[in-house]
Each structure stands twice: as C-alpha cells, then as structure tokens.
Amino acid sequence: MTAAPIVQIRALTKIFLQGEINVTALDSIDLSIESGEFLTLMGPSGSGKSTLLHIIAGIDRPTRGECIVQDRNIAALNESDLADWRNQNVGFVFQTFNLIPVLTAYENVELPLLLTQLSGKERRHLVTTALEMVGLDDRMKHLPKQLSGGQEQRVAIARALVTDPKLVVADEPTGNLDSHSANEVLDILRTLSRDAGKTVIMVTHDPKAAAYGSRTIHLEKGELVPN
Amino acid sequence: MTIPGFIVKNALRNKRRAALCVLSVAASLFLLVSLLVVLNEFTNPPEDVGASLRIAVRNKVSLATPLPVRQRPLIAKIPGVEAITALSFFGGKYKGEENTMFAQFAMDPEQLELVFGEAKLPREQLEAWIANRTSCIIGVDTAKRYNVKIGDKFQLIGQIYPVDLDLTVVGIYKGTTDDRNVFFHQKLLDELTGDLGQVGMWWIKARSPEEVPGVIDRINAAFTNTSAEVLAETERAFQLSFVSMWANIKVLISSICSVVVFALILVSASTMSMAIRERMRELSVLKALGFRRHELFAFILAESFGLAAVGFLLGAGGAWLLYSSVNAPTLTGGMFPTLDVTPRILAFSALVAAVLGVVSSLAPALAVTRMSVVDGLKTLD
Amino acid sequence: MFSLFKYHLRSVLVRWRSTLATILGLALVIAVFILVQSLAAGIEKSSSNTGDPRNLLVTRQGALAETTSVITRDQFNIIRYLPGVARDATNQPIASGDVLIIINLPRNNGTGNANVMVRGIAPTGRALRPQASLVEGRWFAPGKREAVASRRLAGRMANLQVGQTFKTGGVELTVVGIFDGQRSAFDSELWIDADEARSAFDRPDYSSLLLRPESDEALLQLKKHLEGERRLKVKAVREVDYYKEQTRTAGPIKWLGNGLAIVMSIGALFAAMNTLYASVGARTREIGTLRVLGFRRRSILLGFLLEGAMLSGIGGILGCLLALPMHGYSTGTLGWETFTEVVFDFQITPLLAAKGIAFAIIVGLIGSFLPALRAARLPVISSLKAA
Numbered sequence: 001m002t003a004a005p006i007v008q009i010r011a012l013t014k015i016f017l018q019g020e021i022n023v024t025a026l027d028s029i030d031l032s033i034e035s036g037e038f039l040t041l042m043g044p045s046g047s048g049k050s051t052l053l054h055i056i057a058g059i060d061r062p063t064r065g066e067c068i069v070q071d072r073n074i075a076a077l078n079e080s081d082l083a084d085w086r087n088q089n090v091g092f093v094f095q096t097f098n099l100i101p102v103l104t105a106y107e108n109v110e111l112p113l114l115l116t117q118l119s120g121k122e123r124r125h126l127v128t129t130a131l132e133m134v135g136l137d138d139r140m141k142h143l144p145k146q147l148s149g150g151q152e153q154r155v156a157i158a159r160a161l162v163t164d165p166k167l168v169v170a171d172e173p174t175g176n177l178d179s180h181s182a183n184e185v186l187d188i189l190r191t192l193s194r195d196a197g198k199t200v201i202m203v204t205h206d207p208k209a210a211a212y213g214s215r216t217i218h219l220e221k222g223e224l225v226p227n
Numbered sequence: 228m229t230i231p232g233f234i235v236k237n238a239l240r241n242k243r244r245a246a247l248c249v250l251s252v253a254a255s256l257f258l259l260v261s262l263l264v265v266l267n268e269f270t271n272p273p274e275d276v277g278a279s280l281r282i283a284v285r286n287k288v289s290l291a292t293p294l295p296v297r298q299r300p301l302i303a304k305i306p307g308v309e310a311i312t313a314l315s316f317f318g319g320k321y322k323g324e325e326n327t328m329f330a331q332f333a334m335d336p337e338q339l340e341l342v343f344g345e346a347k348l349p350r351e352q353l354e355a356w357i358a359n360r361t362s363c364i365i366g367v368d369t370a371k372r373y374n375v376k377i378g379d380k381f382q383l384i385g386q387i388y389p390v391d392l393d394l395t396v397v398g399i400y401k402g403t404t405d406d407r408n409v410f411f412h413q414k415l416l417d418e419l420t421g422d423l424g425q426v427g428m429w430w431i432k433a434r435s436p437e438e439v440p441g442v443i444d445r446i447n448a449a450f451t452n453t454s455a456e457v458l459a460e461t462e463r464a465f466q467l468s469f470v471s472m473w474a475n476i477k478v479l480i481s482s483i484c485s486v487v488v489f490a491l492i493l494v495s496a497s498t499m500s501m502a503i504r505e506r507m508r509e510l511s512v513l514k515a516l517g518f519r520r521h522e523l524f525a526f527i528l529a530e531s532f533g534l535a536a537v538g539f540l541l542g543a544g545g546a547w548l549l550y551s552s553v554n555a556p557t558l559t560g561g562m563f564p565t566l567d568v569t570p571r572i573l574a575f576s577a578l579v580a581a582v583l584g585v586v587s588s589l590a591p592a593l594a595v596t597r598m599s600v601v602d603g604l605k606t607l608d
Numbered sequence: 609m610f611s612l613f614k615y616h617l618r619s620v621l622v623r624w625r626s627t628l629a630t631i632l633g634l635a636l637v638i639a640v641f642i643l644v645q646s647l648a649a650g651i652e653k654s655s656s657n658t659g660d661p662r663n664l665l666v667t668r669q670g671a672l673a674e675t676t677s678v679i680t681r682d683q684f685n686i687i688r689y690l691p692g693v694a695r696d697a698t699n700q701p702i703a704s705g706d707v708l709i710i711i712n713l714p715r716n717n718g719t720g721n722a723n724v725m726v727r728g729i730a731p732t733g734r735a736l737r738p739q740a741s742l743v744e745g746r747w748f749a750p751g752k753r754e755a756v757a758s759r760r761l762a763g764r765m766a767n768l769q770v771g772q773t774f775k776t777g778g779v780e781l782t783v784v785g786i787f788d789g790q791r792s793a794f795d796s797e798l799w800i801d802a803d804e805a806r807s808a809f810d811r812p813d814y815s816s817l818l819l820r821p822e823s824d825e826a827l828l829q830l831k832k833h834l835e836g837e838r839r840l841k842v843k844a845v846r847e848v849d850y851y852k853e854q855t856r857t858a859g860p861i862k863w864l865g866n867g868l869a870i871v872m873s874i875g876a877l878f879a880a881m882n883t884l885y886a887s888v889g890a891r892t893r894e895i896g897t898l899r900v901l902g903f904r905r906r907s908i909l910l911g912f913l914l915e916g917a918m919l920s921g922i923g924g925i926l927g928c929l930l931a932l933p934m935h936g937y938s939t940g941t942l943g944w945e946t947f948t949e950v951v952f953d954f955q956i957t958p959l960l961a962a963k964g965i966a967f968a969i970i971v972g973l974i975g976s977f978l979p980a981l982r983a984a985r986l987p988v989i990s991s992l993k994a995a
C-alpha cells in the first residue's frame with residue numbers, strides 16, 4: 001500500500017464563535033491517514049474529536065488549513081457538490097444511530113441509494129448484502145423501535161456501507177451500547193478495514209474499544225498529543 | 228417572576244407558533260363577522276324614522292303588476308289616511324353603466340314631505356323640484372358617487388319601461404336609511420308612456436300608529452273582487468317580504484357560517500393544543516415542583532384563552548374597524564347601503580372565540596391529567 | 609424519489625392528529641368553495657341548457673328580460689308574416705306570442721312568498737319548446753283557467769300539485785298537469801293558455817315572440833331585418849343565446865364563493881403552516897441525518913413541499929367528497945334579470961372538482977413553503993444535535 005494517504009490534514013484550525021468569545025476547537029492539526037487504516041480517536045470530552053470527524057466527513061468546514069480526502073480539497077466544494085461527495089465517499093455512523101423512525105431497517109439502508117441512478121434490482125442486492133454483512137438480513141422489515149440498540153447501530157453501519165464508500169467515520173458508535181453489543185459493532189468495523197479495505201475512523205472514550213483499531217491518536221484541547 | 232408573567236412567557240416561547248395561531252383565529256373570526264354582517268343586512272333591513280306610519284300598497288298579483296290610477300281618490304278618502312303618493316319603480320340604467328345599483332322612483336313631489344318626511348331637502352330645492360316636471364332629486368350618496376351637482380343633467384335608460392329619461396338635478400337630499408335613491412315626477416313617466424293610467428305602487432301615511440292596522444284592513448277590503456286587488460302592508464312587512472324572497476341566500480349564508488365556525492374550531496383548536504403539547508415538559512417540571520393539577524389546567528386554559536382573545540381582537544376588531552370606515556355601497560357595488568357590525572354580532576363572535584379557547588385546552592388538559600411526572604419529563608427526549 | 613415520498617407519507621401519518629385536523633379544515637374550506645361555485649354552475653347550466661338553436665326570440669329593444677318586454681299585437685302580426693318564417697302543415701307561420709306575468713305565491717316550506725314566472729303560451733309555443741314534456745296530468749285546455757307547473761317549481765311552492773288551485777289577484781287557477789323542463793330555465797315556470805293569460809291579467813299585448821325560421825340563413829336574415837327596422841324597435845336573438853345571457857345571478861354567487869374561499873383559506877393556511885413547522889421542528893434530527901447521507905437542500909425542500917401538497921391534495925379530494933352529496937340537489941334563488949324565483953340544481957362538474965383540488969394544493973404549497981425552506985436551511989451539525 002504505497003499510494004498517497006487517503007486523508008491529508010494540514011494546519012487545520014476550527015474556531016467556533018460562542019456569543020462574544022471564540023472557542024478554538026481544533027488548533028493547527030496535521031494528520032495523515034493511510035488507506036485501509038482503522039484509526040481510533042481518543043480524548044476528553046470537548047477536546048475537538050467530533051469536530052475533526054465532521055470536517056473529514058464533509059459536514060462541517062474548517063476555519064483555516066486544508067483537509068484533502070482522496071486528493072480532493074473538500075473545503076473548496078460548494079454545498080451541493082459536498083452533498084454528492086458525502087453520498088459517494090463517506091459513510092457516517094452516529095452515537096445515537098439516527099435511523100429514520102418511520103422507515104423499516106431495509107428502507108433506512110436503502111435511503112442513500114435513492115440518490116443514485118441504480119435500478120430497483122441493483123438496490124435490493126446492495127441493501128441485502130449490507131444487511132447480511134452486519135448480520136441483520138432477518139430484520140429487514142422491522143422498524144427502528146422494534147430493534148435493540150445494538151441492532152439499530154448495525155443497521156446504521158449497513159446504511160453507511162451500502163454506497164460502498166472508501167471512508168467510514170463513526171462518532172462514539174458504542175457510546176450508547178452495552179458491552180456485548182459494543183463488541184459486535186466493533187467487530188464489524190474491524191472487519192471492514194481488515195477484509196473490505198475500508199478506511200475507518202472512530203471516535204471513542206473507551207480504551208477497550210480503541211484497542212480494536214490499528215492506530216490510536218489522542219486529542220487534547222484541540223491539539224494532537226504525540227504518543 | 229409572577230404567574231401571569233410565566234404564562235405570557237410560555238405562550239410567546241415559540242413566537243412564530245403563537246403568531247400563526249392568532250392569525251388563523253383572526254382570519255376565521257373576520258370571516259365569521261363579515262358573514263354575520265351580510266346576513267344581518269339581508270334579514271333586518273334598516274328601519275326608517277317614519278316607517279311606523281307608512282303603508283305600502285301593491286298589486287296582489289305581484290310587485291311587477293301595476294295599479295290603476297283610479298284607486299287614488301278612493302284610498303285618499305279612507306279614514307285614517309293622511310297622505311298618499313304614487314311610487315313607481317323605474318329600474319333604469321344610469322347612462323353608460325352596465326349595472327345600476329341605485330333605485331329610481333317616479334312619485335308625486337308635493338307628497339314628499341308628507342309621506343317621506345325624514346328626507347332632508349332644502350325648501351327652495353323642493354319648490355324647484357315641484358315646479359319643474361323634468362327635474363329630479365337625488366340622494367347624497369349617489370350625488371357623491373357620480374359626482375353630480377345641482378343643475379347637472381341626469382340620464383336614465385329605461386329597461387322596464389320603454390322610455391329614457393333626461394332629467395335635471397334640482398335637489399340633493401339626505402337623512403333616509405338609503406340616501407342613494409333618485410326621485411322624479413310620476414306625471415313625467417305617465418306622459419312618456421302615453422298616459423296608461425297606471426302606477427307601480429301606492430305609499431300611504433297614516434295619521435297615527437294606532438290607526439295603521441285599521442287603515443290596512445280598509446284598503447285591502449276596498450278593492451277585493453275588483454280587477455286590481457291590492458295588498459296593503461306596513462313598510463316593515465313590505466321590506467321583510469322582499470327579504471323573504473332571498474330565503475335561500477339566507478340559508479346558504481347561515482350554513483356557510485356554521486361550517487366556518489366548525490372548521491375554525493377544528494383547525495385552531497388543533498394548532499393551539501399542539502402549541503400546548505409542546506410545553507408538556509415544562510408542565511411536568513411544574514408538577515414535579517409541586518403545582519397541583521388544577522393550577523396546571525388554569526395555565527393551559529389561560530394560554531389558549533389568551534391566544535383566542537388576541538385572535539378575536541384582531542379578527543372581529545379588524546372587521547369592525549374596516550366596516551365602520553369603508554363606504555359600504557362602494558365596497559359592495561351598491562348592494563348594501565350600510566354594513567353594521569352590531570353588538571350582537573360582536574358578542575356572538577366573542578362567544579365563538581371563548582368556546583374555541585375552552586375546546587383547544589381540552590386535549591392538553593386531559594393529557595396533563597394522565598401524565599406522570601416521569602413520562603412528562605421524557606416526552607421530548 | 610418514490611421512497612422519499614414514502615418517508616414523508618409515513619411521517620405525516622405519525623403526527624396524524626394535527627395532520628387530520630389540518631386536512632379536515634382544508635376539506636371544509638374546499639367543500640364550501642365547491643358548493644358555492646356549484647350553485648353558479650347550476651344557474652349557468654340551466655341557462656345554457658335552454659332553447660332550440662333554430663328558434664329566434666323577439667323582445668322589445670332595451671328590455672332586460674322577457675318579463676319586461678312588450679310586443680304589441682301589431683308588431684306580432686307584422687313579424688310573423690315576414691318572409692323566412694317557417695310554415696306549418698296548414699300554411700300558418702310557426703310563431704308564438706307569449707305573455708309573461710310575475711305572480712307572488714307562498715312557498716311550501718313556510719318561508720314566505722316568492723315571485724313566480726307565469727308563461728301564457730299558445731300550442732305553437734309549446735311545440736317550439738319540446739324540452740318541457742308533460743310528466744303528470746294533462747296540458748291546459750284553451751279558454752279554461754288551468755295551469756301546468758314545472759315539477760321542480762311544484763316541489764317548492766304551495767298548491768301547485770295536480771288538482772290543487774291557487775288564487776292570484778282576482779283569478780283562480782287549477783293545476784291540471786306537471787311538466788319536466790329537463791334542467792332548463794323552463795323548470796322555473798308555470799304555464800297557462802296565452803289568451804287566458806291576457807284576459808285574466810288584463811294584458812292587451814304580448815311579452816315576447818318566438819318563431820322558427822325556415823333555415824339558418826333565414827334566421828340570420830330575419831334577425832338582420834328585424835333589428836335594422838327602426839320602427840319596430842325590437843331585438844331578435846337566437847333563443848339559446850338569450851338564455852345564455854341570463855346568468856347575471858351567477859355573478860355575485862361566484863364572487864361570494866371566491867371571496868369566502870380566499871378568506872377561509874388564509875385561516876387554513878396559517879393552521880397548515882403551524883402543523884408543518886411543528887413537523888419540521890420535530891424532525892430536525894432526521895433532516896440532519898438525511899443531509900449527512902448526502903441529500904441536498906433542494907431535495908429536502910422539495911420533499912416538504914411535496915408533503916404539503918400531498919396533505920392539501922387529500923384535503924381537496926375530501927372536500928369534493930363532502931360536497932358531492934349535494935350534486936343534483938334542486939334549489940332556488942331570486943333571479944336578477946326577471947326578479948322571479950329561479951330553480952336549478954347544484955352542479956358539481958369535474959372541472960369544478962379539479963379547480964377545488966388545485967386550489968387546495970396551491971394553499972398547501974404556499975403553506976408549506978416557509979416550513980420547507982426552514983427545513984432545507986437547517987445547519988447539518990446543529991440539527992444532528994437537536995433533542
């Protein structure tokens with residue numbers, strides 16, 4: 001794997017304006033992530049982990065510096081291009097699952113595919129494959145409220161995978177789960193990077209969860225802490 | 228912070244929501260008041276000052292069938308009759324107009340003061356009218372609407388009668404309930420139509436209110452079994468018989484009113500209770516703090532009443548302001564001389580608003596009764 | 609887009625209580641709109657449904673309607689012997705002088721009196737108006753004080769059933785038959801013998817004259833000739849055209865219907881906006897998620913507009929259904945041209961229903977625009993954090 005790193009971050013700074021005062025959430029971060037890595041991001045609450053993840057995933061923009069993902073400076077994309085880019089290149093997994101309550105597991109996973117030109121048959125194939133991958137092909141017709149937390153999170157992972165993105169980002173995906181379900185979810189994420197060649201970036205508080213990753217970095221007050 | 232202050236703050240927490248609630252109530256109440264005003268104009272034509280003494284006499288067949296002139300001396304002789312004038316509805320078009328909304332009548336000018344005493348017309352104008360056979364007097368509203376002054380020509384194209392009138396305005400009157408009408412000489416109409424010996428109606432003034440029923444009976448009896456049987460009735464009864472021809476319009480408007488009220492209650496109640504449901508969390512916090520159930524009811528009721536009351540002030544008050552400031556004949560194309568927002572109409576719409584306040588607090592109040600503190604705190608999580 | 613539609617549909621169903629109230633409210637608005645407009649449509653239909661295009665109707669110049677027209681006996685005789693008027697088997701011109709009288713009769717439901725149009729008509733006149741067909745009893749006999757009422761009129765006024773008598777002025781008339789005008793203007797009329805009418809109501813002249821020209825060219829020529837003839841002072845129009853013009857009554861009703869619909873829909877609009885704002889507010893997080901998944905602002909905006917249009921479309925359809933039972937229901941009102949009671953049906957035409965639904969959808973689109981814009985403008989991150 002000698003190709004260029006999939007994510008290259010240079011001098012990345014993010015400043016939030018909270019009323020009158022500026023909060024520096026990220027302070028001149030440099031970081032590069034290789035394709036196929038399972039990177040875990042640790043740090044105390046408020047240290048800027050989510051902010052960094054949001055910028056990499058293209059749902060927030062840096063104040064200064066650049067973030068190049070797959071040779072593209074995503075900060076330079078406009079709103080709609082960014083939306084398309086997210087759809088094709090990133091899968092996002094939330095701490096609180098964020099499934100659409102009125103849609104079944106199957107439909108939730110199918111949702112990102114509605115933005116593609118795929119035929120109904122192709123879609124069905126992709127959705128089923130994604131659900132099989134997370135071991136929930138028997139729960140397709142269930143609504144989120146009929147699933148356990150771990151199952152919901154697995155549906156969310158399937159949703160993140162269904163468009164076959166190179167990059168999967170997860171913000172404390174196990175934060176709301178019991179340890180058994182957490183291990184299932186972490187197993188899936190590890191398999192993704194190891195066997196499917198995906199790059200996985202995961203924020204976590206839990207050292208045991210971080211141990212699943214191939215590399216761990218620490219953030220503190222918006223700065224990377226050298227190991 | 229006071230309790231009322233708390234309620235107001237709560238109600239305004241979502242300002243857009245509160246504004247939309249108030250506006251939807253206001254729009255519906257505005258419509259309700261407007262409909263009731265129109266309905267009232269249909270059912271209760273305004274009463275003239277001299278009305279209690281006046282008797283209208285028409286052909287029993289219908290208003291469209293004329294009466295023979297020979298009846299005049301016979302009626303004049305009937306005891307209790309003080310004055311009598313012919314009154315023929317000309318029904319012409321004002322020159323150049325498609326729809327003329329003011330009425331024109333031929334009458335006997337000498338009788339104007341005696342029969343329609345409330346019409347205020349300067350003496351010299353009245354004398355000028357009596358003296359000039361081709362002259363007319365017009366109501367002040369018509370004079371204003373068409374910008375007609377004394378000395379101007381006034382042309383009317385006949386539709387019921389096959390003649391056109393070329394009149395000169397010699398007087399402008401005011402003081403009647405409908406200051407739009409135009410009056411000219413019955414003699415002129417007779418002359419132009421070739422002296423057919425017919426008039427549209429007789430209008431009579433009785434000597435005293437007590438004599439009115441007797442006079443009516445005597446007039447009706449005087450012409451039974453003649454070729455022109457008549458129907459004499461009080462001015463009020465005559466106007467109401469006109470109104471009764473609109474019976475279906477009345478039914479139509481009243482049923483629309485009920486649908487409007489129903490739709491209003493339905494929609495506004497649902498939005499308002501939605502506004503309150505949003506506050507379930509606060510309400511359960513209050514409950515946790517030790518507020519009792521009936522105090523919470525009071526909060527809910529106060530809030531929905533407040534919203535309904537502001538809506539009422541905007542809608543009904545707006546209608547009242549609008550209708551008392553606009554010129555009714557202009558607005559309605561001359562259909563109604565006045566648009567009165569009567570106290571009864573205001574009271575009724577206030578009642579509707581109050582019912583609305585109660586109905587829309589029902590659902591949230593019920594929910595509060597059922598809600599446990601823990602559930603309430605979870606509602607919005 | 610189909611599944612996104614499904615998403616909005618289901619979301620709407622989740623908040624069914626306020627959704628239902630909004631839909632019902634809008635449905636009532638549309639029902640009122642359609643009902644009032646269907647009155648106007650009914651009047652127009654009965655007008656446009658009357659007469660025979662081959663007939664020519666002659667009235668006095670300047671007269672607004674047959675009731676205020678006068679055709680003298682002299683005029684009658686001049687006109688009917690003009691060349692171009694068709695002749696019957698006995699070589700008599702096919703022309704009929706009618707006498708129209710307005711009489712005041714009590715309604716049968718006790719709501720007072722109404723003016724009713726009486727048409728004094730000769731046998732030729734009846735033959736020229738085949739739309740009015742006898743359904744009960746018999747036609748009146750010449751020289752007898754007998755009348756035949758339209759079925760719809762008999763249903764509204766007192767004493768107009770076969771065998772009953774009514775008095776007007778000094779005249780007593782017996783009803784001997786009932787005719788059906790097949791939803792034409794004749795449905796508002798009471799017919800008696802023309803000569804009887806003239807003697808009973810003391811009318812030396814006719815009101816109008818209906819004649820049958822030999823051909824369509826003859827009709828046009830007769831019309832030109834009659835209206836060019838200064839001394840006659842008459843107006844000649846095709847019978848169908850005359851009735852098509854008699855729709856002034858429909859004007860104010862349409863005006864009322866539009867005015868009502870506009871004010872009512874403003875009220876409904878605010879309510880719908882409230883419902884949709886609440887819906888957007890409650891779904892903030894879902895909207896954020898959709899955006900993270902790559903949905904553009906435009907799709908979110910469209911989705912919510914679609915939701916508004918869907919809700920209001922359902923409201924519109926429901927409104928049509930609510931109004932539908934009134935279709936064909938016979939009613940009457942004071943006609944403006946003749947000042948008599950005109951009887952007609954509520955007519956809910958497909959066009960009217962479509963207009964109602966379109967109106968509802970427009971209200972829904974307007975009402976959902978601001979909430980939809982708000983949904984589309986929600987910043988992704990803060991909406992993800994929303995409770």
Ligand SMILES: Nc1ncnc2c1ncn2[C@@H]1O[C@H](COP(=O)(O)OP(=O)(O)O)[C@@H](O)[C@H]1O
Pocket residue numbers: 016017018023024025043044045046047048049050051052989990
């Ligand atoms: N939208 C925002 N507006 C203002 N400040 C923010 C915003 N998002 C995050 N922050 C601030 O940025 C810092 C980093 O936040 P975050 O990345 O969420 O931390 P973490 O995920 O590590 O707990 C915190 O101090 C937080 O208060």
Ligand SMILES: [Mg+2]
Pocket residue numbers: 049050051
């Ligand atoms: Mg975080």
